[in-house]
Amino acid sequence: MSAANNNSQKKGLSNLKVELLNEQKQEIREAFSLFDMNNDGMLDYHELKVALRALGFDLSKREVLEIIHEYDTDDRNLISYENFFHAVGEKIVNRDPMEEIRRAFKLFDDDNTGKISFRNLKRVARELGENLSDEELRAMIDEFDLDEDGESTYLPFYYGVFIFIVLPT
CATH class of the missing domain: 1.10.238.10 (EF-hand)
Incomplete structure (x- = not known):
């Protein structure tokens, strides 16, 4: 060098x-x-x-x-x-925050449904060693479940991550 x-x-x-x-x-x-x-x-x-x-x-x-x-x-x-x-x-x-959010969504959506279910969220929490109760996990889903089907689609997930994670930094 x-x-x-x-x-x-x-x-x-x-x-x-x-x-x-x-x-x-x-x-x-x-x-x-x-x-x-x-x-x-x-x-x-x-x-x-x-x-x-x-x-x-x-x-x-x-x-x-x-x-x-x-x-x-x-x-x-x-x-x-x-x-x-x-x-x-x-x-x-140099990471693109939008691409990072897309990648994160895909990590949650391991069954490729285009949605994050309670099961998806529980799996990720377990893999990360987070000890969250079922109530806490359901509350997280409910926060971004716009059509009240028990799952979060990409757009609410994106806005949730963007507002709570990307903007404060």
Whole structure:
């Protein structure tokens, strides 16, 4: 990596640290720590691919190799925490919030009905380790169930996520 490229990365890193939310910074730290299997402070190709996937980026082999090529400072095919932070942080900052909402809806709608049912919501809560009662889950569905059929379609889900999650940040 050239000195000019390294300097521009350092400037970019300080700007990136300002743009990322503390929660996002913590997620990046945790992913790096969790997938640095041999605790050497570096991620190899396999560790990087899994860490990226855990953060919501399902990249092809070619894309992961491009990240390694761009951020590997000593030709060992490894990425340090700082470079991982920069590469992932850049991807997080450049995410399209609308696409993220569509992806989230699809994660809930695992039966591809175009709706989120009580069963869908309960499954996701269980997978995330959330201990919510059936009453709490039903209240969440009811909040966005415009036609009162016991399920939420995409549009109310979208507006709910947008209003409660996207706008406050």
